[in-house]
Amino acid sequence: MNSLLPLLLVLLLPACTGVTPRVAELPVERTAPTAYVNPFIGTGGHGHTFPGATRPYGMVQLSPDTRTLGWDACGGYHHSDSSMLGFSHTHLSGTGIGDYGDVLFMPSTGAVKVTPGTPENPDAGYRSRFSHQEEEASPGYYRVRLADYDIRAELTATVRAGFHRYTFPAEAERHLIIDLAHTIHGHQNPVNEFRVISDREIIGYKQTQGWAQEHHVYFYARFNTPFSYQLFVQGEKVKDSGHVRSTNAQAVLTFAAAEEPLLVQVGLSAVDSAGARRNLESELTDWDFEATRAAAATAWETQLSKVDVEGGSADQRTIFYTALYHTAISPNVFSDVDGRYRGMDQQIHQTDGKPMYTVFSLWDTFRAFHPLQTILSPAQDELFINSLLAKYEEGGVLPKWELAANYTGTMTGDHAIPVIYDAYQKGIRGFDVETAYRAMVQAALYDTSGIRFPSEAVKEKIKPRAKHYNEIWGYIPADRENESISKALEFAYNDWCIAQMAKALGKTDDYARFAERSTRYQRYFDRETGFMRGKNADGRWRTPFSPRFSRHRRDDYTEGNAWQWTWFVPHDVPGLITLMGGASAFQTKLDSLFTISSEIEGEESSADISGLIGQYAHGNEPSHHIAHLYNFVGASWKTQQLTDSILTSLYFNDPNGLSGNEDCGQMSAWYLLNAMGFYSFCPGTGQYSIGRPLFDEVRLHLENGKTFTITTQGNRPAHKFIQSATLNGQPLPTPFFTHDALRNGGTLELTMGATPAQRWNEAELSPVPTAD
DSSP, X not given: OGGGHHHHHHHTSOOSOOSOOOOOOXXXXXOOHHHHOOTTTTSSTTOOXXXXXXXXXXXXXXXXXXXXXXXXXXXXXXXXXXXXXXXXXXXXXXXXXXXXXXXXXXXXXXXXXXXXXXXXXXXXXXXXXXXXXXXXEETTEEEEEETTTTEEEEEEEOSSEEEEEEEOOTTSOEEEEEESSOOTTOOEEEEEEEEEEETTEEEEEEEEESSSSSEEEEEEEEESSOOEEEEEETTEEOOSOSEEEESSEEEEEEEOOOSSOEEEEEEEESSOHHHHHHHHHHHOOSOOHHHHHHHHHHHHHHHHTTEEEESSOHHHHHHHHHHHHHTTSOSEEOSOTTSEEEOTTSOEEEOSSSOOEEOEEHHHHTTTHHHHHHHHOHHHHHHHHHHHHHHHHHHSSOOSEEOSSOBOOOSSSOTHHHHHHHHHHTTOOOSOXXXXXXXXXXXXXXXXXXXXXXXXHHHHHHSOHHHHHHHHTSSOOTTTSTTHHHHHHHHHHHHXXXXXXXXXXXXXXXXXXXXXXXXXXXXXXXTTXXXXXXXXXXXXXXXXXXXXXXXXXXXXXXXXXXXXXXXXXXXXXXHHHHHTTSHHHHHHHHHHHHHSOOOOBXXXXXTTOOSEETTEETTSGGGTTGGGGGGGTTOHHHHHHHHHXXXXXXXXXXTTOBSSOOTTTHHHHHHHHHHHTEEOSSXXXXXXXXXXXXXXXXXXXXXTSOEEEEEEETOOTTOOEEEEEEEXXXXXXXXXXXXXXXXXXXXXXXXXXXXXXXXXXXXXXXXXXXXX
């Protein structure tokens, strides 16, 4: 077995970033979690994060926009840019599609410009050059010098309001542009509206049609000094009525020269302007910018202090706490302080006292982000689930990727299902369980009745014909349904979750029905090629076939190929092992995944296939569980070797520090769990798979008042392999432990060494852990 080690050690060296990371070592004595966070991680490459000011799960994400078009504009900011348009109040963190960028503010001096400049020609409109040497970011705070205007811009935020502080040259007339037409990815604006209500207050509203097809944003802004104003429509000044309504509107506010900073406070709401005002006035009661900044830092300190780490390098601690920071940006609060919110039916609803949330990137986050919440923040995860169930009741179906009370239908599968069942299985049950079960079943079936679809295109995404074929034919024909393999494998896993929930609730008929459906993955395995493969309506395999081939979103696999997707049977690894001919053949095939050439075939291959080790693609989520498969076949040292390689070669303390989109916390959640030494291999089993811890000690401070500690003896970079493992002093019989053990507190102690140790053999792993 160990004959593969030299080859793995060579091939699992850094393989993806293409840049030499800039290492910014922090002093070891700086142990406060917020001191380690680097918000610029992920703002370069294809990470799509943003560096601006926000609170944990806040409604407002006040951040600079350097670009609005192109794939790497999804977060509004890219570290390679050298000029910026201004500061908008809403942003998505690490998504693969762009939206938001609402209510842009840009301070300026000199001639008034109301149309944006371009990256190529900043002087063509409002836009300013800047330098990263004059830029700073920390949790809840952002600062930059706008070089073209010599303005120091500082940003902080409450949950529902943004707070700007602009320091202008003392003798300069001060302008502030508010552009409601500004959007990320150039979406349509059916409505832009301004209303000046005093010489220190302005309100506005915009409706956007983009990824979220009906997105409503109201704002209320107030200033610490009087202004005069000009309103513009389509770039032309309009009569001084104090009110405009158009599809493209800007306001230019002018303030007298002064030495003191211009302070701006902006409240947001999806309900109405009155709600935006109440949000601001309840959260910002004075003009003390520093106090608001300090309160934001305190909120982040509380959030990040749920985990203490000791050991590791300064860069590893920075990556770790930045990852923890990135897992607390979204989902975002969507309800006002008075409990009102916009529902999936676009009507205004009232909460029962619990906040409502938006931005659910479920195809990504069911894998590690939500399991991380069940460990560190189960009450928060419970709130997320209640939000999902409210969306089901308002819109008629659980969302796949919900955005600003919109069904986008983005991605495949129905992964609100494992989020709900994983929480239920772990004892998180502060929601209507019967409603949750009905919602899970409804999501899995081809039932379009009573659903508020925003368009036919979204309808087809939420309820694809694949569900019809799966119900009627028992499989999904590749020549009649796009991405048939990914959908089939994800449906099987979703059905397994429903079967387990049915069993727990005593619904025996449903259990039998969905348990059978969960085994249908077997129908797509081609024994001749050894891959999951598209099968046509006539029962024949789709040809031609190459496991390396990818045609982005227009082939049998979602953002991947057969090499990456064949392994997605997390709920029945023993069944997959049997399909592949037993443990030895399975392990040989798995070895090939990590050692084969990284060449991807196809002129239109998916850009999401990134972070490659062989054909393993860490930059996209379908691969995220695969390194832990070795734990099921008595080769745990390979899981330890691979997780170490991924942790150390595909994550950096650098703007280009992620190997793919951050995806609303999923990429970071993978790092967090694996750096602690384990992973939620299959949400719903209540089992954690052990890998390779990076730190000497990790302490998880649980909501129930208990502490779970992972201690690592003999830990150093060259010691990648577990020599012994105990849980609360008792030897671990397998490389797995349970959520119950973690929740009850205690200590997992791992002793590391430089050479692989046959700590767990195949015989000890029978039976493989399962929820059944």
